[in-house]
Amino acid sequence: MTKKEKGSKQDVIRQKMLEQHYEAKIVRKIVLFIAIFLLLFIVLIGGGGYLYIQSALKPIDADSKMYKTVDIPIGSSVTGIGERLEKNGIIKNAKVFKYYVKLKNEGGFMAGKYQLSPSMDVPEIVSRLKTGKVLAKATFKITIPEGKQLKEIAAIIAKATHQNEADVFNKLNDKQYIKSLMIKYPDILTDEILHSTVKYPLEGYLYPATYPFFKPNPSVEEIVTAMLDKTRIVLSDYTEKSKEKKLSIHQLLTMASLVEEEATGKADRKTIASVFYNRLKSGMPLQTDPTVLYALGKHKEKVFYKDLEVNSPYNTYKNTGLPPGPIANSGRVSIEAALDPNQTDYYYFLATANGDVIFTKTLAEHNQKKAEYISNKK
Known part of the structure; x- marks a missing residue:
């Protein structure tokens, strides 16, 4: 290869390098432009969203003197209440109302017919719904x-x-x-x-x-x-927790009913629930007296040994696992205990005459406490 040819090849390489450098410079500018654009877009959207939410929480018309009768039916969900308020022109956005209620952990809204005005902001409306300042009284x-x-x-x-x-x-x-x-x-x-x-x-x-x-x-x-x-x-407040616990609604209400029926005013329901779960895990029968009474269809002060022989799928002395279904209704405290029991190694408990509940780990300990606190045997 001659010197002239070598020089020509070097010029070509140099030219390509310059072109690549120029192209890289252009690409960097494009990337920088896109990054700046996206950042501005996010800021604008975020800022706009924040301003929109703040606006949606404020009154539709602060100077309005008009009042509307809004009927909130029994059992209305937060979503349903928000949609009803928006439809009646009391709030700007039902979704913002819903997220505000969830964020503030508000609840306990009361059914009834309310006198509400577009001059009210969302916090005031929420307060009225909680305190039940209704137009009409329940008959x-x-x-x-x-x-x-x-x-x-x-x-x-x-x-x-x-x-x-x-x-x-x-x-x-x-x-x-x-x-x-x-x-x-x-x-x-x-x-x-x-x-x-x-x-x-x-x-x-x-x-x-x-x-x-x-x-x-x-x-x-x-x-x-x-x-x-x-x-x-x-x-609906416990949907995710139920899935985590792998409990169907039926199983959840069944366990909650057992806790409800066994609990006294002084009882720690989460610890009672722990006993039941510990027994289920170990394959032991639950042996809870309220299920026997439910099987018998009777209300009795005491359960006798002969009662434990009742032939029923609800008899948890004879059958392992949960009974076929709930044995009573249960409130939030028992439902939450069924979903979030204490972590214990208790397998037994008994209620004393004054309502205290004593938890024990072994049958020997349980029998000892039983002899100590319960004078009359079944």
């Missing part, structure tokens, strides 16, 4: 306490509505009615409630609370709907 109220069984709930409804107790109880167990409720509440009323071993399908599903109605004579169907609406709302 009918019914209270279902915690730990009540379906028969007892039927009796409460019958007395409050002046109906025949047997008719109400039969309605609560009517198969066609149950199936219609399952269609309406597929997220909480599953096929598990219709299993052949389940005594009463709605047992444990009618949430304990006080239910106001704005008509003097609500039907059984309206009362049950209000209760199931409330159950759905309460359980």
Whole structure:
């Protein structure tokens, strides 16, 4: 190769390097431009979003003198309340209302007819919904306490509505009615409630609370709907936790009912739940007296040895695992105990005459405490 040819080749290489350097410079400028653009976009979107949220929390019209009657039905979800408020022109955005309520951990909204104005901001509206500053007063109220069984709930409804107790109880167990409720509440009323071993399908599903109605004579169907609406709302708070625990709604309410029935006023429900879970894990029967009484269909002060022989899938002295279904309704405290039990190595507990609950690790310890605190044997 001649010197001339070598020089020409070097010029070509040099030219390509210059072109590559120029192209790299252009690419860097493009990348820098895109980065700046994206940063500005994020700032604008974020800032705009923040300003929008702040605006959505403020009154629609601070100078408005107008008031609207907004009806919040029993069992309304936060989403439903927000949509109703937006539709009536009381708030700007239902989703912002929902996220505000969740972020602030607000809740306990009361049903009723409210006088609300576009001049109110979201915090004031939330406060009114919590305190129940309603336009109309409830003309009918019914209270279902915690730990009540379906028969007892039927009796409460019958007395409050002046109906025949047997008719109400039969309605609560009517198969066609149950199936219609399952269609309406597929997220909480599953096929598990219709299993052949389940005594009463709605047992444990009618949430304990006080239910106001704005008509003097609500039907059984309206009362049950209000209760199931409330159950759905309460359980929606524990959906993720239930999945983590690998518990179906039916299993969760069953465990919660056992805790509810065993707990005294002084009892640590999470520790009671731990005993049940420890027994389930080890393959031991739960041996909880309330399930025997439920199998017998009786309320008794004491459970005797002969009672433990009752032939029923609910008898947790004879059968291992959870009973076929809940044995009563349960409140939030028992539901939360069933989902988040204490971590213990207790396998036994007993309640003393004054309501204290004593937990022990072994049968020997349990029998010792039993002899010490319980004078009358079964």
